[in-house]
Amino acid sequence: MRDCFRSSIERSSPMSIRRIEAGPRMSQAVIHGNTAYLAGQVGNPGANVTEQTKAVLAEVERLLKEVGSDKTKILQAIIWLADMKDFAEMNAVWDAWVDPAHTPARATGEAKLATPDYKVEIIITAAV
Template sequence: MSIRRIEPGRRMSAAVVHGNTVYLAGQVGNPGEDVSKQTETVLAEIDRLLAEAGSDKSKILQATIWLADMKDFAAMNAVWDAWVDPANPPARATGESALAAPEYRVEIIVVAAI
């Protein structure tokens, strides 16, 4: 079975396609923006990478969301709820974690079918 790497870099690829599954690296927004704007940016990037892989948000199997602070849970969810395909919501987990830089408020990782 082939493996296709999308936007490979020295440390990681933005996405990896193996068989009929695409694995996205964690996506973050623009440092310094609030969690709502960062979530919008992340979801737009997820849309772009899924399209590049031949998929879309209706085929997301699993999402893992990391928030720098759980106080942002409701604001992130407001953006997520407006974006997610209501007929095909993925399995999802959300937790709090220190992210790569203190300016990041949210990071989202998804796995999707093709």
């Protein structure tokens, strides 16, 4: 029985991992199996929350296209705001962008981002 178990493991091959726009520290996206993981996307430093959110979502769309997906296949969105007072302003942009028939699981929290000039960061997981 043990030999049978071992041979079935040896025959299976691991799923491939594909990295998009890989750099020395991080990749902008990683695909494993049928799932794409996007790095946290940030907008133009110093822009207001509306402008940063629009820029982030445009970059999310570009990366989703690159990995063979789109916003209707987003499984989860994690949104970090530098200040929760910007929640309604960010939501106005998000609500205009997201497909209401395909809303993902989503969480929004407040965090100190990489620089004070960043007001919003969005992390996406999507089906491919």
